[in-house]
Amino acid sequence: MRTSRLQLLAAAGVTVASLALTACQDGTGTRDEGASASQPVASTPSDASSQAPEESASGGGGNGSTANGSTGSGGDTAGSGESGSGSKGSSAGKGSAPGGSDDAPATFNPCNGSNTSVSAAPVSRPVNHMLITVKNTGSKNCDLTYYPVLRFDEMQWVPQPVEESKPQAVVTLAPGESAYAGVLLSAADGSGSGGATGKKLTVGFQGRTPNSDGGPAAIPSLPAAGVYYDSSLTVTYWQSSADDALTY
Numbered sequence: 001m002r003t004s005r006l007q008l009l010a011a012a013g014v015t016v017a018s019l020a021l022t023a024c025q026d027g028t029g030t031r032d033e034g035a036s037a038s039q040p041v042a043s044t045p046s047d048a049s050s051q052a053p054e055e056s057a058s059g060g061g062g063n064g065s066t067a068n069g070s071t072g073s074g075g076d077t078a079g080s081g082e083s084g085s086g087s088k089g090s091s092a093g094k095g096s097a098p099g100g101s102d103d104a105p106a107t108f109n110p111c112n113g114s115n116t117s118v119s120a121a122p123v124s125r126p127v128n129h130m131l132i133t134v135k136n137t138g139s140k141n142c143d144l145t146y147y148p149v150l151r152f153d154e155m156q157w158v159p160q161p162v163e164e165s166k167p168q169a170v171v172t173l174a175p176g177e178s179a180y181a182g183v184l185l186s187a188a189d190g191s192g193s194g195g196a197t198g199k200k201l202t203v204g205f206q207g208r209t210p211n212s213d214g215g216p217a218a219i220p221s222l223p224a225a226g227v228y229y230d231s232s233l234t235v236t237y238w239q240s241s242a243d244d245a246l247t248y
Contacts (some may be wrong), residue, residue: 109141110142110215112205112216113217113218115136116218118203119133125246128184129246131181132180132181132220134180134181136177142173145206147237148203149206150203151204153199162234165244181235182248186228187230198222198227201222203219
């Protein structure tokens with residue numbers, strides 16, 4: 001009898017303990033589950049927030065290093081490149097300035113009878129033409145401007161130039177070099193007037209400006225029989241080649 005009562009009390013105690021444990025587990029478990037559930041949720045934002053600044057920092061650092069590194073250094077490079085190119089531009093400007101006419105006017109040394117040898121010889125082709133050759137016999141370059149001023153004997157008029165023969169630039173002769181001028185002595189069809197035979201030829205030189213004095217004239221020798229000319233007498237501008245001089 002006593003044994004049965006003890007068994008009942010023991011069973012009741014187990015039941016109570018079981019209920020208490022269940023209640024405790026439910027309550028604690030609920031809190032634990034809530035805590036465990038809330039902990040990952042809390043830890044996730046903390047991780048995300050802790051990672052976000054890191055990503056932002058690394059991203060910002062990457063972008064910053066890229067910006068500061070590539071863009072910054074690139075900007076510095078570009079800046080130095082721009083300043084370099086700017087300095088090059090300014091140095092180029094300075095380099096080109098001394099070569100300008102404002103700083104250093106081009107020197108002018110006219111070719112004339114004092115620093116050249118001059119010859120005049122009739123040619124077979126083209127007909128009624130003569131070739132004047134000027135050779136620089138000096139020790140430095142000389143310039144031939146415009147065209148030779150010709151005068152046969154005591155002729156009172158000046159032969160006109162062939163404008164089509166005007167070169168693009170002044171002919172400059174180094175020592176030993178030659179230049180040429182072609183002379184049309186008379187019209188091939190006989191249309192010229194006032195024909196005469198010249199026994200003496202004076203070749204005058206022009207200076208820096210048209211019709212200015214370029215220095216001493218030259219008197220080249222002519223054939224013993226002289227040279228026939230008429231009112232068609234014209235002369236070319238100075239040319240660098242004999243072929244060009246005899247084209248007109």
